Amino acid sequence: MEKIRWDTVAIPMPVEAKEVTTKQSYSFLETSLATSTARITEDGLLVHSIENKRQSVSVPVAVTDTVQKQKDETTQKHTEYVEVPVPREATRFEKFMYISGWALWAMIAFAVVWGIYKVLKK
Numbered sequence: 001m002e003k004i005r006w007d008t009v010a011i012p013m014p015v016e017a018k019e020v021t022t023k024q025s026y027s028f029l030e031t032s033l034a035t036s037t038a039r040i041t042e043d044g045l046l047v048h049s050i051e052n053k054r055q056s057v058s059v060p061v062a063v064t065d066t067v068q069k070q071k072d073e074t075t076q077k078h079t080e081y082v083e084v085p086v087p088r089e090a091t092r093f094e095k096f097m098y099i100s101g102w103a104l105w106a107m108i109a110f111a112v113v114w115g116i117y118k119v120l121k122k
Contacts, residue, residue, distance in 0.1 A: 010056035
């Protein structure tokens with residue numbers, strides 16, 4: 001998927017030239033990039049200074065970004081409890097056996113039978 005967004009870039013400026021003719025002893029020029037001052041001193045010397053402006057021109061440009069969506073592969077576990085109808089209610093004996101455990105009662109029954117066998121064998 002491509003997404004177009006607007007951004008701003010700084011570009012170098014073109015060269016400009018200006019000229020001023022005057023009968024005064026000083027002159028001032030300004031362009032979009034610089035300022036210039038020139039003057040003639042009492043001794044007849046020409047002093048000329050030029051200074052660049054610290055700026056850049058901002059121009060809006062269209063930038064095309066390519067965006068790739070990644071599939072989220074994390075799996076979320078979801079537990080849902082559902083009531084399942086049973087054909088009949090469990091009896092009290094069945095409920096007791098489920099709660100107390102069949103294995104425990106099997107061991108107790110085996111111990112009782114083993115004890116009876118030992119008593120009758122004597």
